[in-house]
Amino acid sequence: MGKTLQYSSITKKIIMSLAGLFLTSFLVVHLIINLLILFDDSRELFNQAAHFMATNPLIQIFQWVLFAGFIIHIIFGVVLQIQNWLARPVRYEKKGSSEQSYFSKFMIHTGAIVLIFLVIHFVNFFVKAKFGHIESISYASGTYEDLGWLIVELFKDGAYVVFYVVAILLLGFHLDHGFQSAFQSLGLQHSRYTPFIKLAGTLFSALITLGFIAIPLVIYFS
Amino acid sequence: MxxxxxxxxxxxxxxxxxxxxxxxxxxxxxxxxxxxxxxxxxxxxxxxxxxxxxxxxxxxxxxxxxxxxxxxxxxxxxxxxxxxxxxxxxxxxxxxxxxxxxxxxxxxxxKDLMVDRSAFDEIIQAGGFISVRTGGIPDANAIPIPKLNADLAMDAAACIGCGACVAACKNASAMLFVAAKVSQFALLPQGRLEASERVRNMVGKMDELGFGNCTNTYACEAECPKEISVTHIARMNREYLVAKVTAPKE
CATH class of the missing domain: 3.10.20.30 (Beta-grasp domain)
Known part of the structure; x- marks a missing residue:
């Protein structure tokens, strides 16, 4: 923690952006696997994929890299934010609104809610899948733990669906700023490519958000 | 009225x-x-x-x-x-x-609406200069400089150091000011000699003085009276990253 404070502001932002982009790549893999649950009513494809993720040794090792990514992103985000608050001890009476990236003003807030979501999500799925007992289900391709059933049951609860959708929306806003901001922090700015990066970031965030939101909505309303 | x-x-x-x-x-x-x-x-x-x-x-x-x-x-x-x-x-x-x-x-x-902006002077003292030999006046066009670099350096040099970027920033960050001062030299051959030390020292001083970090909100650019572009911040980030990675071991 002491070392974290010693890093310069730019170093912290570079670490922040690299961790953020790494976590973004994880979201893509997570979404692709999640979407499999919508493809067949027997949940075979999804359970097979979940089984692969839970048993493949390479993924097991990589899982720790992912945890590290989350922890680094969270710690640096909090440290940066505390320093930012301390830099203006006396606030303005009339708040300014000249920002050119609206969601950048709420990264700590959207981040905090996504973190709360993450903890609940972790308890609901990861801990249960890892340490709890989940009924097995047999297919022609083999016998797997029926993790898909856990998801379908959870998404029958309207309150949970609302919470899930809101959290994912906030994650989308977080990504919309974070994606293009990461490139700026890394110094990857160019008059020719930056407008494309910004557009790609917004489209990517929208796709990720819609993809994750579609799953609970389809399950709840079917 | x-x-x-x-x-x-x-x-x-x-x-x-x-x-x-x-x-x-x-x-x-x-x-x-x-x-x-x-x-x-x-x-x-x-x-x-x-x-x-x-x-x-x-x-x-x-x-x-x-x-x-x-x-x-x-x-x-x-x-x-x-x-x-x-x-x-x-x-x-x-x-x-x-x-x-x-x-x-x-x-x-x-007092009242006056603030002490000598923090900016301290940042300049940390590296916002080039070292030159005294003596005869050098020929103005002795060192060729690409037109694009000359223009970009001039845009950065338009910064008057008023502190509006800090005032506008939700984090009271001085990144736009420091980036303008780093960029105006980084773009020119005369500035390259001390470029690595400059960016490290100026960023170090900026942090030490207690300015906030950059969230890439870009309110600074919107409010800058000289319309300094945030692309200079990206240049500084780039300069800093390269300087840090390539700096010799202390």
Missing amino acids: DLTLRIWRQASADAKGKFVNYQVKGISEEASFLEMLDVLNESLVMKNEEPVAFDHDCREGICGACSLYINGRPHGPDKGITTCQMHMRNFKNGETIVIEPWRAKPFPVI
Whole structure:
């Protein structure tokens, strides 16, 4: 923690952006696997994929890299934010609104809610899948733990669906700023490519958000 | 036009400040904002009251002395100009104008609307210069410089160091100022010699003084009276990353 404070502001932002982009790549893999649950009513494809993720040794090792990514992103985000608050001890009476990236003003807030979501999500799925007992289900391709059933049951609860959708929306806003901001922090700015990066970031965030939101909505309303 | 001014009054650096409302009447739309404050101050002096202290010098928009956070915006509502160049036609008759000093930990209030911006001088002293030999005047065109670099360096050098970027930033970050000062040298061959040390020292000083971090919100660019681009911040990030990675082991 002491070392974290010693890093310069730019170093912290570079670490922040690299961790953020790494976590973004994880979201893509997570979404692709999640979407499999919508493809067949027997949940075979999804359970097979979940089984692969839970048993493949390479993924097991990589899982720790992912945890590290989350922890680094969270710690640096909090440290940066505390320093930012301390830099203006006396606030303005009339708040300014000249920002050119609206969601950048709420990264700590959207981040905090996504973190709360993450903890609940972790308890609901990861801990249960890892340490709890989940009924097995047999297919022609083999016998797997029926993790898909856990998801379908959870998404029958309207309150949970609302919470899930809101959290994912906030994650989308977080990504919309974070994606293009990461490139700026890394110094990857160019008059020719930056407008494309910004557009790609917004489209990517929208796709990720819609993809994750579609799953609970389809399950709840079917 | 008649106006209500809500101004931050603070007797000294250590004193507790507060907002005080003043009425000014018959202000011309053609008057500059500082002339309007001059009118207020004259009326205060006539009443034997302490005039409002504010920074100003050239009143031509080039010295960087004037400041003022007007209705939530550094240098007021007009784009690409300083407070001294902003005219009262930007306001409506009967309007209330809130005038605050720059707010940042490294910019302490000296009195009323005046803040101490010597933190910027300290950043410049940390590396915002090039070392040259004294002696005869060198030939102006001895070192060829690409047109694009010359233009970009000139854009960066337009920074007058007023501190509006810090005032506008939600984090009171000085990144746009430091980036402009790093960029104007980084783009030119004369600046390359000390480029690595410069960016490390200036960023180090900026952090040490307690400015906030950059969230890439870009309010600084929107409010900069010289319209310095945030692309210079990206250049500084790049310079810093390369300087840090390639710096020799201490």
